Structures are given as structure tokens and as C-alpha cells.
Amino acid sequence: KQEVTQIPAALSVPEGENLVLNCSFTDSAIYNLQWFRQDPGKGLTSLLLIQSSQREQTSGRLNASLDKSSGRSTLYIAASQPGDSATYLCAVGGNNRLAFGKGNQVVVIP
Amino acid sequence: KAGVTQTPRYLIKTRGQQVTLSCSPISGHRSVSWYQQTPGQGLQFLFEYFSETQRNKGNFPGRFSGRQFSNSRSEMNVSTLELGDSALYLCASSLAPARGTYNEQFFGPGTRLTVL
Numbered sequence: 001k002q003e004v005t006q007i008p009a010a011l012s013v014p015e016g017e018n019l020v021l022n023c024s025f026t027d028s029a030i031y032n033l034q035w036f037r038q039d040p041g042k043g044l045t046s047l048l049l050i051q052s053s054q055r056e057q058t059s060g061r062l063n064a065s066l067d068k069s070s071g072r073s074t075l076y077i078a079a080s081q082p083g084d085s086a087t088y089l090c091a092v093g094g095n096n097r098l099a100f101g102k103g104n105q106v107v108v109i110p
Numbered sequence: 111k112a113g114v115t116q117t118p119r120y121l122i123k124t125r126g127q128q129v130t131l132s133c134s135p136i137s138g139h140r141s142v143s144w145y146q147q148t149p150g151q152g153l154q155f156l157f158e159y160f161s162e163t164q165r166n167k168g169n170f171p172g173r174f175s176g177r178q179f180s181n182s183r184s185e186m187n188v189s190t191l192e193l194g195d196s197a198l199y200l201c202a203s204s205l206a207p208a209r210g211t212y213n214e215q216f217f218g219p220g221t222r223l224t225v226l
Binding site for chain 1: 141153202
């Protein structure tokens, strides 16, 4: 069974700092890895999708890397803004399902 | 293109009742998955449907069931509701690749179910 871990559960950073969020998974036989953003009481917004054959993906201020062999992914958010405050979820795709971590709750302090 | 829609957005039920939630996928998406999100367990996979057939099932009791219609819309049903069923139920759709691969999932806003 795939286990996905995100540590820390919560973190606060001053506005302008770079954010680094880590995700680890136990089974390297994955098809892809997706990073999502969730605002309180809302659904999930897909941020980045990395296929298993890729090492990283970039979109604007966001960059995600994937190291399948070590079972790790990292999401970088450059120059954080108060609007980046949300919960970020890492999800590993395989077997026609996503296995989720419990998320990193991020607060960006103005 | 319209996103994934879910109805209703909020529901309040009492223990022992049953409930049906609805999900309309993005146009052209044929795979629909359902997830339950609770503060304690996080997001957990319920089941996935493709071409009106359940392709995959998570580890939930038989009280949780679903179906998919020919237009790819999906419903999930929970019978004999328990307090622990209170959760945000999320639906996701994707283009359906061949079995054994996996595409990007797009999520709806969810249905917040409260069981009293």
C-alpha cells in the first residue's frame, strides 16, 4: 500500500521568502505525481503534474521535482505572497487512483 | 470548458438515513473518481468509474456505492449514515487512458456532508 508523507504539517514564512515543501512516498512504482492546492472548505486545484519519466515541472513561480528512486518530490514556490497561503497536497498516481499526503498548511505573513 | 461540478454543495442528514451525491465531469472526460476527505484521515480513495463500470475500489464498507451513466456523470450513494461519514466528498475526472496508466485528475468543489 502506498504511503505518502508530508512534513511539516504546518509552517509560516514571511512574505518574499522561498517556500520549500517536501513529499515522500514508499512505493516507487508510480505513474505520476501531482501537487494540489486547497483553500479552506474548497476543492483541490491542480498545480503541477510530473509524469514518472520526468524529473521536474515548472509553472510560473512554481517548480516541482521528482526523484522516483528515493521516493521524494519537492515543491518550490519562489518569492512567496500572502495569496499563497493554503494547504498544499502531494498525490501519487498509480493503479487508477491517487494516494494523498495529509498536506502542508502554509501561512505567508505579510 | 466547464470544470467538474458537484451537487449539492452542502447536505445535512441524520444517522440511519441515506444520501446520494452527484458529479458531472469535464466534457470529454470518461473517468470519474470519488474521494472522502476528513480531518483525521485526510483524502481517501473511494472508487473509480469508467464506461459505466467500476474499475477500482478503495477500502470502504459496502454502504458506500456508486454508479456512472452513459454520459459519464456519476453518483455515489451512502446508506445507513453514521456520524463518521461526515466529510467533504470530492469527485475528480480525467481522460481515461488504458488500464495501467494514469492521467491528470481535475477535482470538483466537493459536497460537504454533515451527519447529525
